[in-house]
Amino acid sequence: MDEVIVEYIRRTVLKIPRDEIMAVLQKWGFLSEAQLQTINFRQTKEGISHSVAQLCEESSADLKQAALLDIIYNHIYPNKRVWSVYHMNKTGEETDFFDFRDFKKKFRRQIQSALINVTINFREYEDNAIWIRIAWGTPYTKPNQYKTSYVVYHSQTPYVFISASVLRSNLPLLCQAMVVASNYHDIHEMELRSHCLNSLKDIVFKRYSQNFQTNYPLQERNVLTENVDLRINDENRSEKERIYRLNQESFGNGPQPKLDFAQYKLETMFKSDPKWDVLEKKEPFRCLVKFSSPHLLESLKSLAPAGLADAPLSPLLTCIPQKARNYFKIREKKSLHPGSFVSP
Amino acid sequence: MAGGRPAGSAIEMEGAMRTLPSSGRPSGTGWQSRGPLFGRNYGLSPGSRLLPPRCQENADPQKMAFLLRKQWTLYSVSPLYKFSSADLKDYARMLGVFIAAEKQKGLAVDVDGELGIKVAMSGLPELRGSEQDPAAVLVQLSLRSSVSPKNSEEKLIWSGWFCCVAGDDLLENLPENFTCLPLFLVNGAESYTAIVGSWFQKTFDCCFRRLAISPLNLTWMAAMWTGCKVDKNTAATELLFSVPHLPQPLDISYAIHPEDAKALWDTVQKTPGEITQEEVDVFMECLYSHFHRHFKIHLSATKLVKVSTGIASAHCDGIIKFLQSQYLIGVLMLLTELAISQIQ
Amino acid sequence: MAVLRPFDKLPELNSATILLVGAEGGPQQQLAEAMLREKKDFNINIHLASSLPLPSERDHLRPRIDLIAFVIDIKSKYSLKNVQASLAYVDVRFFLGKVCFLVTGVGRANNCSVEMNAIWKLGEDYCSPVIFCELELEGIRVATAQRLLRMLQICAGRVPGVSALYFSLLMRNSAGD
Numbered sequence: 059m060d061e062v063i064v065e066y067i068r069r070t071v072l073k074i075p076r077d078e079i080m081a082v083l084q085k086w087g088f089l090s091e092a093q094l095q096t097i098n099f100r101q102t103k104e105g106i107s108h109s110v111a112q113l114c115e116e117s118s119a120d121l122k123q124a125a126l127l128d129i130i131y132n133h134i135y136p137n138k139r140v141w142s143v144y145h146m147n148k149t150g151e152e153t154d155f156f157d158f159r160d161f162k163k164k165f166r167r168q169i170q171s172a173l174i175n176v177t178i179n180f181r182e183y184e185d186n187a188i189w190i191r192i193a194w195g196t197p198y199t200k201p202n203q204y205k206t207s208y209v210v211y212h213s214q215t216p217y218v219f220i221s222a223s224v225l226r227s228n229l230p231l232l233c234q235a236m237v238v239a240s241n242y243h244d245i246h247e248m249e250l251r252s253h254c255l256n257s258l259k260d261i262v263f264k265r266y267s268q269n270f271q272t273n274y275p276l277q278e279r280n281v282l283t284e285n286v287d288l289r290i291n292d293e294n295r296s297e298k299e300r301i302y303r304l305n306q307e308s309f310g311n312g313p314q315p316k317l318d319f320a321q322y323k324l325e326t327m328f329k330s331d332p333k334w335d336v337l338e339k340k341e342p343f344r345c346l347v348k349f350s351s352p353h354l355l356e357s358l359k360s361l362a363p364a365g366l367a368d369a370p371l372s373p374l375l376t377c378i379p380q381k382a383r384n385y386f387k388i389r390e391k392k393s394l395h396p397g398s399f400v401s402p
Numbered sequence: 403m404a405g406g407r408p409a410g411s412a413i414e415m416e417g418a419m420r421t422l423p424s425s426g427r428p429s430g431t432g433w434q435s436r437g438p439l440f441g442r443n444y445g446l447s448p449g450s451r452l453l454p455p456r457c458q459e460n461a462d463p464q465k466m467a468f469l470l471r472k473q474w475t476l477y478s479v480s481p482l483y484k485f486s487s488a489d490l491k492d493y494a495r496m497l498g499v500f501i502a503a504e505k506q507k508g509l510a511v512d513v514d515g516e517l518g519i520k521v522a523m524s525g526l527p528e529l530r531g532s533e534q535d536p537a538a539v540l541v542q543l544s545l546r547s548s549v550s551p552k553n554s555e556e557k558l559i560w561s562g563w564f565c566c567v568a569g570d571d572l573l574e575n576l577p578e579n580f581t582c583l584p585l586f587l588v589n590g591a592e593s594y595t596a597i598v599g600s601w602f603q604k605t606f607d608c609c610f611r612r613l614a615i616s617p618l619n620l621t622w623m624a625a626m627w628t629g630c631k632v633d634k635n636t637a638a639t640e641l642l643f644s645v646p647h648l649p650q651p652l653d654i655s656y657a658i659h660p661e662d663a664k665a666l667w668d669t670v671q672k673t674p675g676e677i678t679q680e681e682v683d684v685f686m687e688c689l690y691s692h693f694h695r696h697f698k699i700h701l702s703a704t705k706l707v708k709v710s711t712g713i714a715s716a717h718c719d720g721i722i723k724f725l726q727s728q729y730l731i732g733v734l735m736l737l738t739e740l741a742i743s744q745i746q
Numbered sequence: 747m748a749v750l751r752p753f754d755k756l757p758e759l760n761s762a763t764i765l766l767v768g769a770e771g772g773p774q775q776q777l778a779e780a781m782l783r784e785k786k787d788f789n790i791n792i793h794l795a796s797s798l799p800l801p802s803e804r805d806h807l808r809p810r811i812d813l814i815a816f817v818i819d820i821k822s823k824y825s826l827k828n829v830q831a832s833l834a835y836v837d838v839r840f841f842l843g844k845v846c847f848l849v850t851g852v853g854r855a856n857n858c859s860v861e862m863n864a865i866w867k868l869g870e871d872y873c874s875p876v877i878f879c880e881l882e883l884e885g886i887r888v889a890t891a892q893r894l895l896r897m898l899q900i901c902a903g904r905v906p907g908v909s910a911l912y913f914s915l916l917m918r919n920s921a922g923d
Binding site: 290291292294364365366 | 765769771772775778782789790792793795800801803804808
């Protein structure tokens with residue numbers, strides 16, 4: 059058992075960038091300062107990980123400590139995982155006082171009543187965020203520490219962030235445990251997913267700067283005033299300013315939440331210019347469109363100024379933070395205005 | 403001071419001439435080989451291509467099976483001097499010796515250790531457009547089993563094949579002693595490709611060049627392949643666009659249900675027996691405008707980098723995947739044409 | 747006044763104006779700067795527009811336009827469509843030597859999204875020269891700037907004995923295959 063744990067700790071250390079290993083180990087607090095001083099941080103990461111493993115073995119690190127290190131690692135580097143957002147509903151209005159101990163007990167009990175072979179660890183952080191680490195086993199095998207799911211729950215909110223990674227079959231059990239432990243009624247998955255956990259929080263907690271009208275004079279911007287040579291006249295200056303203003307209105311002034319992608323399932327009718335004399339079907343034209351980018355919203359925001367899109371950009375794209383989703387199904391709206399869309 | 407295209411503008415024109423060999427002639431890029439300049443034009447309007455033929459009898463599907471669902475990197479090859487399809491066994495032996503020598507020199511990838519590389523060359527007479535085309539040639543490198551050299555358990559590690567499908571234009575004016583196999587497809591490690599390529603270049607005085615596919619040619623592929631009749635459930639017609647020059651790069655995947663895409667193409671494609679540039683333009687325009695209607699983004703200002711349909715997929719870096727054996731010859735015909743225009 | 751007309755304003759003393767029309771994000775700005783750096787003996791005004799028609803509220807401020815250069819990037823089908831749509835707003839008399847097409851992005855054939863036939867047809871239909879220039883390369887940009895300046899001089903009537911129409915005929919005849 060010991061070697062497995064020590065190896066697990068070693069592999070966790072290997073994932074950390076070399077310059078930050080010391081800081082993470084200090085946060086962990088299992089190894090004393092004196093022990094940490096004995097590690098030679100000039101060697102390769104492989105070497106460092108072995109040194110740490112050695113010390114942990116000498117100090118008899120147990121499973122709880124190993125799990126804690128993993129939680130700390132994932133707390134510092136949450137963007138290595140994909141997070142989905144879930145929303146819970148309560149029947150009544152009463153806001154119960156949140157009892158952490160009670161929560162942990164109920165959660166553990168709920169999961170272990172269905173599956174005994176699990177490792178569950180909790181850690182509470184300052185911003186009321188509770189991090190839960192679950193390592194899954196099967197009815198016949200011990201928990202596999204490398205097959206973990208993470209749950210981040212802000213106790214004052216109805217939102218849960220889950221990174222299931224493998225073993226999606228355990229997801230219903232996990233959701234049920236959350237509902238029971240937090241005294242809610244039910245839980246459902248929102249159509250929102252991303253690598254950047256903080257951005258997901260920004261979106262659902264409405265912590266990003268939203269659209270607002272700006273009446274500030276345009277001299278404040280330095281975007282269009284680079285060209286000082288008066289012999290070059292930009293005929294489209296006012297158009298560019300209009301695009302800039304509309305962009306600000308659609309996206310807001312501040313930094314955008316960081317999303318990786320947005321997916322749209324289109325089931326609208328195909329309409330074309332009559333001069334082409336093409337398809338006039340009565341059934342929808344089925345398409346699937348996916349936008350991907352390291353920072354999707356910033357990318358979309360830059361399209362109109364770059365001349366690649368009209369301003370204002372389509373509400374299908376600008377509504378992503380407000381609607382808190384990045385999966386959409388678009389159908390034709392049966393209304394007087396052709397070309398308007400409804401997204402369920 | 404000169405005018406549009408004469409000597410004074412040599413600087414500008416040279417650049418254009420070197421990279422777009424046909425830009426000086428009015429019949430368009432890439433398929434001037436089908437224009438009236440070469441005498442034979444099948445009665446096609448300028449800028450048209452024949453509809454891809456569909457093989458009714460699947461010429462030995464097992465032999466063709468190894469070509470399907472693999473990623474092939476494309477090269478164009480200038481005509482081979484004094485190449486004879488009767489001497490394939492000798493060539494295989496010589497190439498084997500060459501590879502062994504390269505490994506001795508330490509120039510080759512030595513992951514395989516002391517195991518020998520076995521070279522096999524064979525003809526593929528089915529892969530040609532007509533009797534005038536030379537038969538395709540397949541080169542395969544296998545790793546000898548370490549257990550016993552006589553043991554026929556060999557692991558195929560690299561495949562490359564030369565072919566020519568409907569290369570009539572190049573074949574017509576070919577001097578004696580030259581064999582025209584302008585298209586080369588490779589699957590395997592780059593290091594072996596370099597060795598095999600340099601052997602062929604030395605032995606047959608030919609020249610290999612990576613064959614890139616322009617977005618314009620990709621739109622042709624999208625249109626042609628969408629129109630192909632396929633029996634079973636087939637994959638969607640997917641177009642991948644890239645917008646690299648933004649502060650945050652953006653990729654857009656636009657997938658259309660194959661039945662709907664085919665229905666659209668069938669109403670666009672009206673000229674019997676051939677596909678015209680105009681029809682391809684209208685087809686793409688329809689897709690672009692449907693997209694614009696929803697998202698207000700001008701897809702025509704972005705770069706089309708990949709096209710996937712049920713019968714094949716192609717990437718602008720010159721990578722192809724065949725998915726259906728029925729249309730294999732049709733796709734090869736198009737690729738041969740692109741290879742020939744790159745050689746000329 | 748949506749349509750641009752060549753002779754509806756009086757010329758200014760010792761100056762000439764060129765209008766560069768091309769989709770946003772193109773090399774027009776850099777080309778304009780290259781033109782300004784060249785030595786010349788007259789005043790030059792450069793107007794940049796992403797498409798036509800030009801905003802009408804600035805009509806009264808705008809000088810007479812002597813030469814229109816449409817910029818097409820063959821990497822972008824959209825830039826071609828943009829130019830084609832803009833041509834409708836140009837008075838027919840401009841096409842007597844006061845219009846030219848600059849085609850950029852020709853450096854790498856792999857990126858070609860526009861069919862060459864369409865470009866040739868444009869030049870033929872509008873009787874105007876088509877100049878291939880890889881504006882992303884500085885050397886060619888400078889050479890093109892010099893060319894445009896020379897053409898601008900002629901179109902503004904500053905070269906005695908050579909009119910815009912005469913010059914364009916000269917270019918077309920030598921360009922024909």
